[in-house]
Amino acid sequence: MVKTVNKPAWPAALLLVAALFPQAILAAGFMGPGMTSTVTSAAQALDADDDAPCVLEGRLVERIPQRKNRYLFEDETGRVVVKIERETFGPLTVTPNDRLRLMGEVEWSSKRPNEVDVEGLMLLQ
Secondary structure, three states: OOOOOOOOOHHHHHHHHHHHHHHHHHOOOOOOOHHHHHHHHHHHHHHOOOEEEEEEEEEEEEEOOOOOOEEEEEOOOOOEEEOHHHHHOOOOOOOHHHHHHHHEEEOOOEEEEEEEEEEEEEEEO
16 A cells, blocks of 8 residues: 655645745835845846845856856846855756846855845746
């Protein structure tokens, strides 16, 4: 006899909602004085505050040599370095021709220009 285990459906449903409506997920929580708005372009990411939420649409141009998990991202406003862990790609194979939506937050450093720490991504049509 084979025994099956029914897993709750809500984790998969939450991931689907996050992929379809990233601004809603990133904007959850307090909104008001002292809060930064969601960064939506490479140019904004370079000037944004640390931990500012990001939703970027564009392309990964290249992997940055000698910098672990770092890629150069480009949209119509410019370029910014993004950090994407291998697990974040999941089963996806991404090329410079693919249009992506990246979801994450800005990472500020006194030694380098701002980067974006990517927590999720999806291929766009």
